[in-house]
Amino acid sequence: MRKHFFWMLPVIVVLAGIVSLVVQNLQTATEPPEKGWSRALPIGSTMLNKFPVIRQTEEGHIIIPSYENEALVTKTFDEEFTLLEQQEVSIPITKWTQVYVNDEHVIYHDYYHIYNKDQEKIVSDVSQFYPMKDSILYIKENKLFQLNPATKESTELMKLPKNTEEISPYENEEGLFFMTEQSENNLVHATIYKVNDMQATRVVEGDLELAPGHASEQTAFAVRNNEVVLIIQAIQKSTQGSPEFFTYLAMTENSNFGENAITKLRFEDPISGSDLKEIGTVNIRFNKDIPSLVFQANGFSRTKFMGDKAFNIYTAKLKDGKVTEVHRKSNTPDISNKPVWIDDNTIAWLEASSGHKDMFISSGSQAIIEQANGISSDDWLRILGKTGGMLSISLLTFLISGIWYIWPILFIVIMHFWKSRKVQKDPSWIFFTGIAIYMLAVLLFKSQYFVPAIAAKAPAYLTFPGSAYVYIILFGIVAYVSAQSTKNTRQWAGTARISLFIGAHILMIAAVFGPYLTGF
Numbered sequence: 001m002r003k004h005f006f007w008m009l010p011v012i013v014v015l016a017g018i019v020s021l022v023v024q025n026l027q028t029a030t031e032p033p034e035k036g037w038s039r040a041l042p043i044g045s046t047m048l049n050k051f052p053v054i055r056q057t058e059e060g061h062i063i064i065p066s067y068e069n070e071a072l073v074t075k076t077f078d079e080e081f082t083l084l085e086q087q088e089v090s091i092p093i094t095k096w097t098q099v100y101v102n103d104e105h106v107i108y109h110d111y112y113h114i115y116n117k118d119q120e121k122i123v124s125d126v127s128q129f130y131p132m133k134d135s136i137l138y139i140k141e142n143k144l145f146q147l148n149p150a151t152k153e154s155t156e157l158m159k160l161p162k163n164t165e166e167i168s169p170y171e172n173e174e175g176l177f178f179m180t181e182q183s184e185n186n187l188v189h190a191t192i193y194k195v196n197d198m199q200a201t202r203v204v205e206g207d208l209e210l211a212p213g214h215a216s217e218q219t220a221f222a223v224r225n226n227e228v229v230l231i232i233q234a235i236q237k238s239t240q241g242s243p244e245f246f247t248y249l250a251m252t253e254n255s256n257f258g259e260n261a262i263t264k265l266r267f268e269d270p271i272s273g274s275d276l277k278e279i280g281t282v283n284i285r286f287n288k289d290i291p292s293l294v295f296q297a298n299g300f301s302r303t304k305f306m307g308d309k310a311f312n313i314y315t316a317k318l319k320d321g322k323v324t325e326v327h328r329k330s331n332t333p334d335i336s337n338k339p340v341w342i343d344d345n346t347i348a349w350l351e352a353s354s355g356h357k358d359m360f361i362s363s364g365s366q367a368i369i370e371q372a373n374g375i376s377s378d379d380w381l382r383i384l385g386k387t388g389g390m391l392s393i394s395l396l397t398f399l400i401s402g403i404w405y406i407w408p409i410l411f412i413v414i415m416h417f418w419k420s421r422k423v424q425k426d427p428s429w430i431f432f433t434g435i436a437i438y439m440l441a442v443l444l445f446k447s448q449y450f451v452p453a454i455a456a457k458a459p460a461y462l463t464f465p466g467s468a469y470v471y472i473i474l475f476g477i478v479a480y481v482s483a484q485s486t487k488n489t490r491q492w493a494g495t496a497r498i499s500l501f502i503g504a505h506i507l508m509i510a511a512v513f514g515p516y517l518t519g520f
Contacts, residue, residue: 003489003490005481005482005485005489006482006483006485006486006489006490006500007482009478009481009482009504010478010479010482010504010507010508013475013478013508013511013512014507014508014511017508017511017512018387018391018511020459020512021387021390021391021515022383022384022387024459025383025386025387025390026375026383028302028303028386029303029379029382029383029386030375030379031302031303031331032331032369033312033313033327033328033329033330033331033362034270034327034328034329036364036369037327037329037362037363037364037369038362038363038364038365038368038369038371038372038373039331039362039369039372039373040330040331040332040351040360040361040362040372041081041360041361041362041363041368041371041372042358042359042360043064043066043075043077043081043348043359043360043361044064044066044068044073044075044358044359045066045067045068045356045357045358045359046065046066046067046350046356046357046359047067047093047094047095047097047356047357048067048093048095048096048097048098048099048357049095049096049338049357050098050338051338051339051340051348051349051350051359052064052065052066052099052101053065053100053101053131053132053133054340054342054348055101055102055133056343060078060079061076061077061078061079061084062076062077062078062079062081062342063075063076063077063101064077064348064359065099065101066359067093067097067356070090070093071088071089071090071091071093072088072089072090072091072093072099072101072106072108073086073087073088074086074087074088074089074101079365079367080365080367080368080371081361081363081368081371082371089106089117091106091108091115091117091119092110092119094110094111096110096111097109097110097111098129098130098131099131100131100132100136100149101131102133102134102149105149105150107122107131107136107147107149107152109126109129109138112124112125112126113125113126114126114129114136114138114147116152122147122152123138123140123145123147123154125140125141126138126139126140127139127140127165128165128166128167130167130169130178132169132171132176133171134149135147135148135149135176136149137157137167137169137176137178138154139160139165139166139167142159142160142162142164143156143158143159143160144156144157144158144159144160144167144178144200145157146195146198155198157195157198157199157200158193158200160180161180161182161191163182164180164181164182167179167180168181168219168220168221170220170221170222170223170284172222172223172224172285172286174223174224174225175194175195175196176194176195177192177193177194177195177203177221177223178192178193178195178200179191179192179193179219179221179230180193181216181219183215183216185215186209186210186211186212186213186214186215187207187208187209187210188207188208188209188210188216188219188232189205189206189207189208190204190205190206190208190219190221190230190250190257191204191205192204192205192221192223192228192230194223202255203223203228203255204228204252204254204255204256204257205255205256205257206250206252206256206257206258206261207257208230208232208248208250208257208261208262209262210232210234210246210248210262211234211236211246211264213236214234214235214236214246215234215235215236215237216232216233216234217233217234217235217245218232218233218280218281218282219231219232219233220233220282220283220284221284222284222285222286222291224286224289224291225289226253227251227252227253228251228252228253229249229250229251229284229291229318230249230250230251230257231247231248231249231282231284231293232247232248232249232250232262233245233246233247233248233279233280233282234246234247234248245277245278245279245280246264247264247265247267247279247282248262248263248264248265249262249263249264249265249318249321250262250263251291251318251321263321263322265322265323266323267279267297267314267316267323267326268323268326269299269300269326269328270314270326270327270328271299271300271301271328272299272300274300276297276298276299276314276326277297277298277299277309278296278297278298278311279295279296279297280295280296280297280337281295281296281337281338281339282294282295283295283339283340283341285341285344287317287344290317290318290319291317291318292315292316292317292318292341292344293315293316293317293318294313294314294315294329294339294340294341294347295313295314295315295316295339296311296312296313296314296336296337296338296339296349297311297312297314298310298311299312299314299328301331301332301333303331303332303333303382304333304386305385305386305389305390306389310331310332310333310334310335310336311335311336311337312328312329312330312331312332312336313328313329313330313336313339313347313349313362314326314327314328314329315327315329315347329347329362330349330360330362332351332360333382334351334352335351335352336349336350336351336360337349337350337351337352338350342361342363345363345364345365346361346362346363346364346365346368347361347362347363348360348361349361390515390516391511391514391515393514393515393517393518394510394511394513394514394515394517395510395514396514396517396518397449397506397509397510397513397514397517398506398510400448400449400517401449401506401509403441403445403448404438404441404442404445404502404506405438405441405502405506406441407437407438407440407441408434408435408437408438408441408498408502411433411434411437412434412495412498415430415495416495427494428494430494430495430498431483431494431495431497431498434494434495434498434501435476435480435483435498435501435502438498438501438502438505439472439476442472442505443469443472446468446469446472449509449513449517450468450513451517453516453517453518454513454516454517457516458513458516462512462513462516471509471512471513472509475504475505475508475509475512476505478504478508479500479501479502479504479505479508480501482500482501482504483497483498483500483501483504484497486500
């Protein structure tokens with residue numbers, strides 16, 4: 001057994017470092033978005049660019065269309081998101097397809113025309129298609145129509161303002177609403193209508209002025225008891241560098257947006273405390289009369305190998321025209337986008353994958369928290385991939401530590417050339433002098449290796465005050481025992497034991513501290 005001490009002791013330390021790294025990456029890869037909220041639970045996939053319209057039955061069941069194996073699959077879940085049943089309808093699907101599904105009624109738009117489930121054309125030359133819960137809105141020849149899914153009859157609601165290519169629809173228990181928008185430079189003219197008895201009635205209208213250089217890119221709104229909440233996502237393009245994104249809020253209880261009705265919003269990252277970036281795809285609903293937002297944003301996450309930012313899903317509440325209670329609701333390394341509300345305690349979103357988009361939900365429901373707690377094969381791939389990437393970074397240790405081992409190497413070379421007879425006699429002082437020179441170099445040039453990135457990213461048990469000295473000495477003791485064990489068991493000379501000591505010491509440091517060298 002003692003014959004193998006020279007490699008067993010360092011290997012044990014190296015394996016302990018790798019295992020602790022795997023455990024750490026397991027914790028970060030499976031970290032919930034926040035306390036009391038579930039991890040992402042997959043519920044299907046889609047080829048579409050938007051999350052499908054979600055329906056809830058009187059029994060509390062949730063119906064979500066998905067698009068799998070080139071077919072429309074309608075899935076029915078219970079409140080705990082256990083799959084109850086699924087039905088398939090074979091229709092042509094592309095990423096541009098929009099589908100309305102309600103019981104036996106299946107109507108889809110292939111980017112050009114509207115068809116029924118038997119692929120019979122209902123309406124031709126349709127530029128925009130908006131499937132709602134109980135009806136369909138569509139735009140044709142600059143006119144807005146409402147289609148009855150049961151009778152397949154269309155009713156013209158209004159002629160749209162000039163150059164209006166699309167609308168923003170919104171539906172709640174009060175009815176069906178939509179908004180038109182005309183933008184010129186930083187000026188936005190917004191008009192919100194309500195659909196009543198196959199007619200569009202104006203609810204609120206007004207001009208909203210953004211900051212100079214800002215242009216409207218996306219809008220979202222919600223209506224509750226005559227209160228209107230409007231979100232404008234603006235972009236400021238630059239000839240140099242990346243564009244900047246801004247979010248504006250306008251609220252009113254009147255028939256128009258008054259002067260100074262618009263304010264700029266700031267969303268604080270609930271994890272890091274810095275600002276969330278690139279806010280996008282906002283959806284609004286009223287939760288106990290409080291406007292609540294769900295949106296995608298670029299914020300802090302430890303799930304990636306490189307960097308500590310990822311696009312995830314967040315929620316926020318609005319009070320007195322300001323953002324309050326920002327919460328992270330997803331925590332994955334992939335780009336999470338197109339979020340929607342399922343209910344006040346559950347959200348859903350899309351994540352791009354190869355050739356399709358995966359659909360996920362997360363919730364504060366204890367049943368869903370437990371259901372999403374398992375570690376999937378994708379989780380293991382991410383964990384092992386991140387671990388492998390971090391270990392590859394640790395190889396830099398052997399380059400950086402050159403300032404440590406160059407001096408004992410020079411000592412050995414000098415002794416061989418000038419004191420070759422003494423080296424052949426292998427006096428013990430050669431070994432001790434060699435490792436002393438090395439350890440002195442490590443301590444003198446410690447800061448060359450133990451950089452701020454290690455202090456910032458490594459776990460607490462590696463970064464307590466004086467930890468670098470503790471581990472340097474501890475690994476030195478292990479390396480010393482390993483090297484000295486070869487003196488009697490394998491009759492290694494002092495110069496060989498110096499090399500073993502240096503190699504074992506650097507290898508242990510590389511395994512334990514090396515993965516955090518660049519701060520990834």
